[in-house]
Structures are given as C-alpha cells and as structure tokens.
Amino acid sequence: MNVAFETPLKEIAGLNWELVRLLEQELHIATVEEALLYLPFRYVDRRFFVPVDDVRGPDGMVQVVGVVSQMEIVGQGRKQRLVAKLQGSRRSIDVVWFRGVRFHYRRIRIGSRYVAFGKMDRFGSTLTMTHPEFDLYTEEMQKTARIEGVYSSTAKINRLPQAQRAIADLIRSVANVVLMGVEDPLDERFYVRCGLIPLRRALWDVHFPKEFAEVERALKRLKFDEAFFVQLRLQQFRVRNHTLNIGIEFSRVGNRFNKLYKEELPFDLTRAQKRVLHEMHDDMRSGRQMNRLLQGDVGSGKTLVALFSMLLAVDNGYQSCLMAPTEILAQQHYSTIKRFTANIGVTVALLTGSIKRGEREQLRAELQAGKIDILIGTHALIEDDISFNNLGIVVVDEQHRFGVDQRATLWAKGTNRLPHILVMTATPIPRTLSMTLYGDLDVSVIDELPPGRKPIKTVHVYEEQRAQVYEGVLRELAKGRQAYVVYPLIEENEKMDFASLEEGFVSLKQFFEPRGYLLAMLHGRMSPDEKNYAMRAFSANRVQVLVSTTVVEVGVDVPNATVMLIESAQRFGLSQMHQLRGRVGRGGEESYCLLMTPYNLSPNTRARIETMVRTNDGFEIAEADLRLRGPGDIDGTKQSGVATQFKLIDVKQDCKLIEKANAEAKMLIQEDPLLAKPENAKIKSELARRALGSRYSKIG
CATH class of the missing domain: 3.40.50.300 (P-loop containing nucleotide triphosphate hydrolases)
Structure with missing residues (x-):
C-alpha cells in the first residue's frame, strides 16, 4: 500500500482501532500527518528506576520498583477500586485503579516484581499512585529504558487501558510504516546553513528521543519548516506584487492634493509624514501595484497621510475607499476627511451595515457612476453588491488584521489594473509578528509625533x-x-x-x-x-x-x-x-x-x-506586550490566522528561528523567484501542498 501523510489512520492495518476512532472523534486526529504532528506536550525520563524504599514522597512523576505483597478489590459499584501494595524491604506504597479493576486484578501476580510509573501522591500517611503504567519487571527494562513523551488527551481516551502507552505505540507503528519513504523538501544546503537535521529523523526523535537534546533538535527542524514555508509564501506574494501585479500609474500631483497641502492644512506635516508620502508616491507612480503597511504610534497622523494618498487617486481620475473595523471608527474617519476636504471639491460618502436600504441603493448607483470620489465604510465595502466605477486605491484600517485573502477581495473591486493597497495599523507591531502578519507588504513607519504634543x-x-x-x-x-x-x-x-x-x-x-x-x-x-x-x-x-x-x-x-x-x-x-x-x-x-x-x-x-x-513609546509597548502575553492575546492577531498558520511556533519564544526562516525564504526567492530550478522542485511541491492544507509530501 502506498502511504501518504494525508492517508487516513483507519486505512492502516494493525493499529488500535478504538484509539484511532477516539483520536478522530475527540482530537480531530485522523491522518498520518496529524498523528505524527500530535507532539508530546512534555517528556518524562524513564531511564531511572527507584526502589520503593527510596521514594521520598509526592514529587511529580516517578518510576518505582517493588514486589506486589497483597491485592484486594474494595468498595461496590462506582466506588469499586483495586488496591495493590508495592512492597520494599522497609516500606510500601498503595497502587490504585478505579477503572479496569477486573482487568488488572487478573493480570497482576502477588509475589512478583513490578514497575509502576505515575504521579506519586499522599493520602493521609500513605503514599499512593493512581492509574500508573504497571508492568512486570525484567532485567531487559534497564537496557531499553528511555525518555517518553506525554500527550494531551481527553477523558474518553484516558479510559483506555494505559492510554499514554497506547498513544505512543500507535505513533510508533505509524512512523515505522511511513518514515522510511519520507522525501525531505529541504536538502543539505539548509542542513548546513541552518543547523537542521533531516525531516525523517526529526519526526522520529520528537516522539522517541534517546536524549533531551534530540527533542530540541527535532523541534527546531519542525518549527523551522513551519516558519519557512509561511515566509516563503509571503515572499512569493511580494515578488508577484513587485513584478507581476500591474498597478495604476498616478503620474500627476493635482489641484486637490496641492490645495489641501499648501492652503487648507492648518499645520505642517512632520518629517516622518513627508517621508512616508514620498515612499507611497514612488510606489503609485511606478506602474506597479503598491502594497504597503503604514505603521505609526497613536496620534502620529496616519489618517492624514492616507487621505493624501487618496487625493492622488482622485487627481488622477480614480476613486478611493477606506475600510474601518467598526462603525464608530468609520464615522470618525468620515467626519475627519469631510472636514479636511470641505473646500477642495471632493465628494466623500459613508457606507456601513446600518445604512437604510434606500440610501444604500442611491449610494451604490452614485458609486458605480463615478460620482463618489472617496468611500469610507466598514466590512460592508467587501459585500458583493458594492462595485466601483474606477477604484484606484484601497486603504484598510487594520485594527482587525485583515489577511492576504481578505485584502484580495478588495483588490477585485478594481477594473483592469489592480488598485493600490495601503494597510494602516493603529497598534505598532513587534518586528517578528510583523513578518508573520504582513510579510507580503512593504513597510512605512511614522516614527514622529506632531510638534506640540505633550507626553501623557x-x-x-x-x-x-x-x-x-x-x-x-x-x-x-x-x-x-x-x-x-x-x-x-x-x-x-x-x-x-x-x-x-x-x-x-x-x-x-x-x-x-x-x-x-x-x-x-x-x-x-x-x-x-x-x-x-x-x-x-x-x-x-x-x-x-x-x-x-x-x-x-x-x-x-x-x-x-x-x-x-x-x-x-x-x-x-x-x-x-x-x-x-x-x-x-x-x-x-x-x-x-x-x-x-x-x-x-x-x-x-x-x-x-x-x-x-x-x-509612551508604542513600539516599546508592543514588544513588551508580545513578551508578556504572546501573539494570541495581542489585539486582533487571533483573527489574522497567526493562531492557525503556526501550530508549533511560539512567536515570542522563537523570534530568532522566524528571522532565520525569513532570511532563508528571501534569499531563495531572490535566487529563484518561481522556484523553477531542479534543486528547488521539492520545495515548490511542498509549498503548493501546504497551500492546499497538507504539510508534507507523499511518501512511498
């Protein structure tokens, strides 16, 4: 049988079928890939055996050796339990089972030496171990003792006899079937430059290590792959944006822009605002589509910069839209932009989900007729019935972190050429997280507040x-x-x-x-x-x-x-x-x-x-927030897909690994933008498969 990582576990002969059923039902683990990436959440060292007499008391997980001196079934009904005494020369511990009472009673022999592995507790003056792994002791155990993974589980799975061992045995069986045929998408180039081990070895060692150092090396490889292919996809988006996406050329700076800039604006722009405007204008007159992230601290003047970019569109005969995450923010942007444009001949409109049907129909008609220059709204802007006459630039206030796919929905509102994209973020984003959220975008930073602002x-x-x-x-x-x-x-x-x-x-x-x-x-x-x-x-x-x-x-x-x-x-x-x-x-x-x-x-x-x-520095605060809380808690990043595209990576712990993966992805795309070289064929194939939701290539 040819086995692939996407092969269902239930199609592989010889597995524990009840466990296979429960893994799919309880943890949504149904395929070979999902089983191999069902990683231990911690590891226990089972290389050492502690005689009963040397047990000191409750001290986490321990592996104890002793002789079963007596055994009895106590209680009735649900309270029934099996209690066995594991005896040393000077003391004993009680080993207790509430489940599988008859099963354990039949298999345990009084007078024989056993190994009990589990969590040691104290009940009154008695040391107890509940539902341990319990095996007949042999001399061979000393030779085969190893580090073992502990897997997250559920109550139903835990009811299986020796559930942790059953999980490990299933993963071992799956690995033995598939790992010899694994094709590694990465090769010696990456092993040497990045200090990585082969994929086959990583997938084995992460479950069955001989030393704890092997776990670290295995996790490094699996995490690198995860980060690398995310970054590779984003770098390909960048290449497409810079080379393939033909944008609208805004060649002229016209009357509306100049009138606001020179006559209507009651203050001067900061140096940072002017620098960012130049960066954006260079993009928009280049003939390629602008895809730019605008970062700036609270009060730094991002909205005004965005307005000037929209006026460039208007002066060149195109429409603009600005999408905000909430109606309150959309209304605020609308009021601000209306105030700035009151005397320069620009038509500004507001579209939110609460607008009345008649008003919406009139707005749609005016928008399609090109009578609206700037449309401001909420997610209502991406609904199917909203279409523009000639959309030139899309500004997204990214408080809710739209991802690549949602931004593409707005691109489609354009005509033959792709509208320019400006993504504003109100919260400064830590550098590593920015790579993950916005690796496909060029970045501009307004790192200066308007003069006269006093620190709060x-x-x-x-x-x-x-x-x-x-x-x-x-x-x-x-x-x-x-x-x-x-x-x-x-x-x-x-x-x-x-x-x-x-x-x-x-x-x-x-x-x-x-x-x-x-x-x-x-x-x-x-x-x-x-x-x-x-x-x-x-x-x-x-x-x-x-x-x-x-x-x-x-x-x-x-x-x-x-x-x-x-x-x-x-x-x-x-x-x-x-x-x-x-x-x-x-x-x-x-x-x-x-x-x-x-x-x-x-x-x-x-x-x-x-x-x-x-x-008061928003960038310093963002880095501290990432350290203290993690990416899943930083506003909006759960919705962005960070939580789903990274299964193994911890953005705050694995910063250096993400940066290395980003550097490797950039270098590879610079050398081979389409991944057309023969030596990159496996990487290209793997990238395509991951885009379809499967992480690794076929085997066998």
Whole structure:
C-alpha cells in the first residue's frame, strides 16, 4: 500500500482501532500527518528506576520498583477500586485503579516484581499512585529504558487501558510504516546553513528521543519548516506584487492634493509624514501595484497621510475607499476627511451595515457612476453588491488584521489594473509578528509625533484611592476639559471580580452630576444611532464624562479630553491600554492616564502596569506586550490566522528561528523567484501542498 501523510489512520492495518476512532472523534486526529504532528506536550525520563524504599514522597512523576505483597478489590459499584501494595524491604506504597479493576486484578501476580510509573501522591500517611503504567519487571527494562513523551488527551481516551502507552505505540507503528519513504523538501544546503537535521529523523526523535537534546533538535527542524514555508509564501506574494501585479500609474500631483497641502492644512506635516508620502508616491507612480503597511504610534497622523494618498487617486481620475473595523471608527474617519476636504471639491460618502436600504441603493448607483470620489465604510465595502466605477486605491484600517485573502477581495473591486493597497495599523507591531502578519507588504513607519504634543502622564492608582482620583478628574473638568472612564465589560460577571459598566455609570453620575457635569454611556450593545448620539454629545462638550467600554479604543478623536481613567486596568493588555491612552493628549494640553487596579497584582500584571507608567513609546509597548502575553492575546492577531498558520511556533519564544526562516525564504526567492530550478522542485511541491492544507509530501 502506498502511504501518504494525508492517508487516513483507519486505512492502516494493525493499529488500535478504538484509539484511532477516539483520536478522530475527540482530537480531530485522523491522518498520518496529524498523528505524527500530535507532539508530546512534555517528556518524562524513564531511564531511572527507584526502589520503593527510596521514594521520598509526592514529587511529580516517578518510576518505582517493588514486589506486589497483597491485592484486594474494595468498595461496590462506582466506588469499586483495586488496591495493590508495592512492597520494599522497609516500606510500601498503595497502587490504585478505579477503572479496569477486573482487568488488572487478573493480570497482576502477588509475589512478583513490578514497575509502576505515575504521579506519586499522599493520602493521609500513605503514599499512593493512581492509574500508573504497571508492568512486570525484567532485567531487559534497564537496557531499553528511555525518555517518553506525554500527550494531551481527553477523558474518553484516558479510559483506555494505559492510554499514554497506547498513544505512543500507535505513533510508533505509524512512523515505522511511513518514515522510511519520507522525501525531505529541504536538502543539505539548509542542513548546513541552518543547523537542521533531516525531516525523517526529526519526526522520529520528537516522539522517541534517546536524549533531551534530540527533542530540541527535532523541534527546531519542525518549527523551522513551519516558519519557512509561511515566509516563503509571503515572499512569493511580494515578488508577484513587485513584478507581476500591474498597478495604476498616478503620474500627476493635482489641484486637490496641492490645495489641501499648501492652503487648507492648518499645520505642517512632520518629517516622518513627508517621508512616508514620498515612499507611497514612488510606489503609485511606478506602474506597479503598491502594497504597503503604514505603521505609526497613536496620534502620529496616519489618517492624514492616507487621505493624501487618496487625493492622488482622485487627481488622477480614480476613486478611493477606506475600510474601518467598526462603525464608530468609520464615522470618525468620515467626519475627519469631510472636514479636511470641505473646500477642495471632493465628494466623500459613508457606507456601513446600518445604512437604510434606500440610501444604500442611491449610494451604490452614485458609486458605480463615478460620482463618489472617496468611500469610507466598514466590512460592508467587501459585500458583493458594492462595485466601483474606477477604484484606484484601497486603504484598510487594520485594527482587525485583515489577511492576504481578505485584502484580495478588495483588490477585485478594481477594473483592469489592480488598485493600490495601503494597510494602516493603529497598534505598532513587534518586528517578528510583523513578518508573520504582513510579510507580503512593504513597510512605512511614522516614527514622529506632531510638534506640540505633550507626553501623557500615566499614573498607577489603587481602588482605595478612588476619592482622590475623582477629585483629580474634577479639577480637569473645572478647566473646561473632558474625561473618559473605561470599563472592561458591559455586564457584571460573578466569575470575574471587575467593575460593571452599568454600576460604575450610576456611581459616577451620583458623584459628578450634582457638581454640574453631565455623563453619557457608550458600549457595543447600543444601536449605531445611540452610539453616534453619545459620541456627538461628547465631541460637542454637551457631555463632559464619557463612560465606556473599549469601543473608544480607536477612532474617537476629541482634542478637549485630557483624562483617561481605566477601571480594572489589570484586565487589559498593554497594547490595548496604550490605545486607550491615545484617546487623550490630542489637543496640546497636559493630559493624564490613570490606571486603577486592586492592590494585589500578579508579577506579570504589575510588569504590564509598570511598562505603561514608564513609557509612551508604542513600539516599546508592543514588544513588551508580545513578551508578556504572546501573539494570541495581542489585539486582533487571533483573527489574522497567526493562531492557525503556526501550530508549533511560539512567536515570542522563537523570534530568532522566524528571522532565520525569513532570511532563508528571501534569499531563495531572490535566487529563484518561481522556484523553477531542479534543486528547488521539492520545495515548490511542498509549498503548493501546504497551500492546499497538507504539510508534507507523499511518501512511498
């Protein structure tokens, strides 16, 4: 039988069929590939045997040797259990089974020497081991003893006799069938340059190592493959973008661009904004499609740079669109861009999911007729019924991290030539994570804030200081300023001991309204009209305190707001707190961010709070957030596919490996962009198979 990595386990003869069934049912492990990549989550050293007399007490996993001196079945029904005494010369331990009682009772012989492997516990004064692996001791065991993997499991799988051994035996059987025929997609070039072992050896050693060093080498190879083929795909996208994707040539800088730049703009662009505009203009007049990531800290002026790129399109006879992750942010972008373009002859429209049907139909017609120059909206922009007359540039506010495929959906809204793509990110992205999320894009960074911006003072305060905090907020309100108070949840959750928005709102009203200040509430369950009403009231200073959940994290721009009070700050990640902090300090006045927490904090949480107090640098904060929380917790990266494209890689632990894989992928694509050389045929085949969802090539 020819066996491939995608061959179902149930087609391989001689396996434990009940385990095969449960692996598919419980853990979705159904193929040879999935079984071989079902890696141990830890390893135990079974090379050493401890006599019963030398057991010191509860101390994790241990392998004990002794003689079974007595054995009895105790209890009735569900409480029935088998207790065997494993005896040394001076002491004994109790070995207990609640499952398979009759099976073990029949196979164990009193007076024989056994090896028990499991977790040692203490019940009263008695040392016990429950459901251990339990085998007749032989001298041969000393010669074959090894390091063994421990596999994650489920309750149903654990009910199988000696479940861990059954899993290891199944994987060994599968490996023996397929590994001799494995074709390694990588060759000696990579073994030497990257310090890698062959794939066949890695897949064996990761399950059945003789030394712990073999586990490290095996994991390095498997992780390298994972990172390398992700980076290789992204590098191919880059090559396609730079060579094959014919873009629209924006050859002229026209009246609208120049009028805003020279006459309407009430301030000068920063050097960083000008540099990024030059980078973008070089792309857009080159005749190839621009695919660029625009990174910048909170308040650095990304939206204005994006507007200028859209005006280049308008001046060259093309339409533009800007897609935002939320209606609030789309509305904010719409208001900002309308304000900047009021006197330069540009038609700007807003499309969100809540727009009425009649308005939507009229907007669609105007868009198709080319009467709308700039369309701003939410995910509604990528719905099938939305089409442009001549789309020239797509700007995506990437707070929700659209991936390659979603960006391609927007490309398709263009005509014969591909529209330019500008992806903005409000949260600075750590370098390693940027490779993973946006390796197919060129990167521009606005690393300078507009002049006159004062650093926001961040203070850590405790809940016991609430009265003093409120008095401090009052002092700012008395100057005519405004404040945000942000809570992590909408409803009280008994399992989580943080403040509820509704309760907090009532408490804050009781404090501030008798003193002459009005409050509004904002959260995700409100209708779009209710949200917009609350935001307009706050923007117009009809409301002085906005009590909100994290829907204000992005897009809310009220220069008069100078205080951000974050309740239960221990519940927020660093990048999220930094985004919230960025809602204040936008008007040139001294501004404050107050992080309120209980006194007792974990070391990790205290480190997050201290980082916020220490720095306003978004890039430093992003790196710290990656260290402290990991990529799966950084805002939006779960939706991006990081969690699914990396099964083995830990982005924060494996930075150097990702960088090495990225360098190798770049070098390979520079030498052979289409992977057409004979020596790269296996790599090309493997890349294609992974794109279809299978990781390794056929065998045998």
